[in-house]
Amino acid sequence: MATLTEQTILEGLAEIVNEETGLDTASVQFDKSFTDDLDIDSLSMMTIVVNAEEKFGVRIPDDEVKNLKTVRDAVSFIAGAQV
Amino acid sequence: MTTIPQQRRTLTTTTGAAYSRIWGVGGYRPERVVTNEEICEHIDSSDQWIRERSGIITRRFAAADETVVDMAAAAANEALRSAGLTASQISTVIVATVTHPYQTPGAAPIVAERIGANAAVAFDISAACAGYCHGIALANDMVRGGSAEFVLVIGVEKLSDFTDKTDRGSAFIFGDGAGASIVGPADVPGIGPTVWGSDGSKWKTISQRNSWIEVRDGDIDWPAITMEGPEVFRWAVTAMAPIAQAALDQAGIKAEDLDAFIPHQANMRIIDALVKKLKLPDHVAVARDIAETGNTSAASIPLATQRMLDSGEAPHGGLALQIGFGAGLVYAAQVVVLP
Ligand SMILES: CC(C)(COP(=O)(O)OP(=O)(O)OC[C@H]1O[C@@H](n2cnc3c(N)ncnc32)[C@H](O)[C@@H]1OP(=O)(O)O)[C@@H](O)C(=O)NCCC(=O)NCCS
Numbered sequence: 001m002a003t004l005t006e007q008t009i010l011e012g013l014a015e016i017v018n019e020e021t022g023l024d025t026a027s028v029q030f031d032k033s034f035t036d037d038l039d040i041d042s043l044s045m046m047t048i049v050v051n052a053e054e055k056f057g058v059r060i061p062d063d064e065v066k067n068l069k070t071v072r073d074a075v076s077f078i079a080g081a082q083v
Numbered sequence: 084m085t086t087i088p089q090q091r092r093t094l095t096t097t098t099g100a101a102y103s104r105i106w107g108v109g110g111y112r113p114e115r116v117v118t119n120e121e122i123c124e125h126i127d128s129s130d131q132w133i134r135e136r137s138g139i140i141t142r143r144f145a146a147a148d149e150t151v152v153d154m155a156a157a158a159a160n161e162a163l164r165s166a167g168l169t170a171s172q173i174s175t176v177i178v179a180t181v182t183h184p185y186q187t188p189g190a191a192p193i194v195a196e197r198i199g200a201n202a203a204v205a206f207d208i209s210a211a212c213a214g215y216c217h218g219i220a221l222a223n224d225m226v227r228g229g230s231a232e233f234v235l236v237i238g239v240e241k242l243s244d245f246t247d248k249t250d251r252g253s254a255f256i257f258g259d260g261a262g263a264s265i266v267g268p269a270d271v272p273g274i275g276p277t278v279w280g281s282d283g284s285k286w287k288t289i290s291q292r293n294s295w296i297e298v299r300d301g302d303i304d305w306p307a308i309t310m311e312g313p314e315v316f317r318w319a320v321t322a323m324a325p326i327a328q329a330a331l332d333q334a335g336i337k338a339e340d341l342d343a344f345i346p347h348q349a350n351m352r353i354i355d356a357l358v359k360k361l362k363l364p365d366h367v368a369v370a371r372d373i374a375e376t377g378n379t380s381a382a383s384i385p386l387a388t389q390r391m392l393d394s395g396e397a398p399h400g401g402l403a404l405q406i407g408f409g410a411g412l413v414y415a416a417q418v419v420v421l422p
Contacts, residue, residue, distance in 0.1 A: 019359075043136060043316060043352045050321045062314060 003082045009056065009075045016051045020044050030072040038071075058082060097229030103222070103266050104273020105422045106168065106233070109161025110389035111154050111261040112376065113145040122255045125248040133255045138351020142258030142377025144243045151183045151261075152190050155239040156197040158261035158385070163198070165422065166265040168233060170199035173265070175231040177221060178207045179214025179381040181308075181410065182240045186295065194237065204231065211289070212347045212409025213279070214238055214381035215262065219405075220277035220415055222266035237263040238381030245291070247307035256310075256350070258377025262385025264422075272420075275334030278326050279415035288314050289410035308410075319353045319408060323416075324360035327406045330416035341367045342401030343391055343421065347408055348373035348383035357406075368396045380409060388421065397421055 004012075014028035021044060034040040040048070045068075049060050052074070058081035060068075068074045118141055119130040133139055145154060155178055163170060178191040189207035210217040215238035222234035242257035266274070293306040327346070331338065344367050346354055351373055358369055370387035379386060384405050391397035399421060406416035 041135065042313070046313060046317055047320055047356055050317060062317065065313075 004056070004079070006075050006079055009078050010071065012055055013048075013052060013071065013074060013078070016048050016055060020047050020051070028071055030070070030075065032071045033069055034071070034074075035069075052078060056082065099225070099227045099229030100268030101227070102269040102272045102274075103226040104269035104420055105219075106265045106267045107162050107164070107166025107422050108262070108264045108385055108389050108392065109158050109163070109165050110263070110382075110386045111157035111161065112386070113143040113149060113154065113259050115144050115146065116141050117144050117258075119255065126251045126254050128251060128255060136350075136352065137256060138354075138371070138374055139255060139377050140374050142375075143260055145241050145259040149241075151180055151239050151241050152193050152197060154241065154259070154261035155180075155190060155194045155237045155263070158239065158263040158382075159194060159198050159235055159237055161389075162235065162263035162265050166267070168265060168267075171201075173198075173200040173203050173233050173235045175204040175222070175225060175234040176200055177218045177234060177236050178205075179210060179218045179236070179238045180207060180240055181209055181211050181214070181380060182242055182245050183207065184244060190239070200235065210381075210407075210413050210415070211411060212349060212378070212380045212383065213407035213411070213413045213415045215384045216277065216405055216407035216415035216417060217279065217413075219264065219266060219274060219417060219419070220279060223274040223277070226266055226268055233265055233267040235263060235265055237261060238383070238385050240380040240382050242308070242378075242380060245308045247309070250307065250309060252312050253308065253310045256378045257308075258379045260376060260379040260382045260386050262382045262389060264385055264388075274420075275330065275336070275418035277415055277417045278329040278333060279413075280326075281411050281413045282318075282322075283411065285314070285318065285412045286410075287311070288318070288412065316350070316353065318412060319349060320356040320360070323406060323408050323414060324357055326408075326414055326416050327357065327361055327404060330406065330418055331404060334418040336402060336404075336418050338362060338367065339364050340402055341404055341418075343368045343370065343397035343403040345370040345384055345387050345391070345403050345405045347406065348376065348387055349378055349409070381407075392421060
């Protein structure tokens, strides 16, 4: 699969966040914190992570999840994990 | 050299009923209601956190002198009433539990004797939160294979005896109770193929803290059950939807044909995630007994079934998809016709 741009990953991630939480996709921006700005708890975060794994074909280990504090963290991790 | 005689007789075997179905279901909920406030006397948590992360509002705890056998017998008698059968018609008693506090013997023979199913085949199975669905699979195969006519399947737990009240990661989840079903012969299929299996590489994610040997040889506290919550959550929401879907596919049933979805009552958030992944239409009633019963492991599916039938949420004769999953890790799913 061709590697996706960060913008495409952001859009895909926003759809996943919307599906899990009902938040408007436009509110999912690079500098937003999942917990503080988007009010996403650890279990919703886990669900978002597993859906992102499926959508982008990457593996996001449990230990990595707690480092994904902002939307940018998640997008960069996914971009870097693509093969 | 020994030889086999040429005209040796062949073995006679049994043949069973064409199909099986669940004839009746019963439950037993201990009297004492335990609130989140009471749980928070021992852990740093709050009613709000517990509700948001698990959907649990209250759970039941058995009395100190109330045993797994007592609860199992109470649920079994309810199931017999619901099926319109007497104990003497029961040829097999299967008890699914991980909290019968005797390593030996199993609870099933005592339960059989207690309810009057004297001389019944009786044995326990250890498949944790998937125990009831394993029991239904065994019962179905026994009835159809001809080794039993009516099988009593009981899921029962007194988890309060095996929970560390001070463990933040598990103290709020577990509850006590018993649920039972009776599987017997049928002219049309009432239990679909079981999709089941295990992943032993994850055995440590839900387990008794220490083995009995370690307890004997070390300076070790009571070996309560502990859980790696996030890892179990991840496994449940990723691995279990395909298993549930496979149970539907193998039964030749589509999500829209279902009347009810009755997953193990592990955590409301897992239930919600499974409903989404399976794309269940709105008309499918979803079991949410966990709110008032907590996670009762092997008892959760029959207890939730009983509640849905009694309240009219699910129709008698309706189609239900049930899936159990838990310590092992093990899982089992099947589509059943509700009694
Ligand atoms: C147990 C479970 C609810 C824990 O939720 P979780 O969000 O995964 O919890 P985590 O351990 O990741 O902790 C998340 C946060 O909540 C806090 N927390 C943990 N337990 C808490 C509790 N009882 N009360 C309040 N806060 C708690 C943590 O300290 C952490 O806070 P931080 O983010 O500030 O560090 C969840 O993992 C779960 O339900 N797993 C599946 C369990 C299950 O179904 N088991 C049975 C299978 S048969």
